[in-house]
Amino acid sequence: MGTDTPGKGLVLVVDDERPIADLVRLYLTREGFGVHTEYDGEAALAAARRMRPIAIVLDIGLPGIDGLEICRRLREEGDWTPVLFLTARDDEVDRVVGLELGGDDYITKPFSPRELVARIRTVLRRTEGPPSADKIRQVGGVRLDNEQRRVYSAGVEIALTPTEFELLARLMSRPGRVFSREELLASVWGYAALAGTRTVDVHVAQVRGKLGDASPIRTVRGVGYSVEGGAESAES
Structure with a gap:
């Protein structure tokens, strides 16, 4: 695991493929985000509970507790931190189940790191302010x-x-x-x-x-x- 802490808030990145996790961390750090990485489900769930990140990039296929189960447990606990799922499987069932469990978006591997950063920014914008002039x-x-x-x-x-x-x-x-x-x-x-x-x-x-x-x-x-x-x- 590792943590970089620039000033836009902390993003938790979870992927058992370390090169992918490190690449995502590199791009997010360049954009000014703090990043904490984990590589298995148990450690990821503990980190999410302990650190309260502003967003979670969460691989579905993790050893131990998978990404879907992590999201389910967080939502059951009342934690609505934005979650963007990563999946190596081009399987609509995985994507749909992830969204039904409270995921905010998903991206299928292989992906562009720049697109991933853009997706995270979009998810975070949803938490920043009203989309309508009416209060x-x-x-x-x-x-x-x-x-x-x-x-x-x-x-x-x-x-x-x-x-x-x-x-x-x-x-x-x-x-x-x-x-x-x-x-x-x-x-x-x-x-x-x-x-x-x-x-x-x-x-x-x-x-x-x-x-x-x-x-x-x-x-x-x-x-x-x-x-x-x-x-x-x-x-x-």
Whole structure:
């Protein structure tokens, strides 16, 4: 394991292939991030709990506890640190399960280190500030507070990952407007790829499940998603 600590915050990088972990660390350090590296699941989980990084780059195929299980345990503990999965397997099941467990994004090996850094920056931007000029937006029984980054469904606070929050905020910014999957992928994830639209579907399903019966999200078959219901901007 190793730690470099420049000033943009600490990123935990976990990969049992040391050359890959070292390469990712090199690029992130150049961009001003602190980096701590681990090479197996048990050590990675302990480091995540101990260090509270701003983001985790997490290989799925780790010895011991795999990356999916690490993410599951952190989410169960109420830790919503952004997670970007790495996988050497071009397997949609791995990607979908990772997103269902609360992952924010994924990238398949081999990958461009520059693209990985860009993806991390995009994930972190989701935690930095409101995507809408309205501080509070309400649609039906769902209330979204951009300033505090909190969501309430039927009066109960709901825990969302940064990506889930950004997706819901995007949809609620224009009630009644239909957003295509490609548009949501570009505006929330910051990139466009035809294969990536499945990512949008999985995250929408996760948000709907968390919001429960109060969810205002509607599927527009063959197009994308919208939110419907009595909309109001409570503060601006």
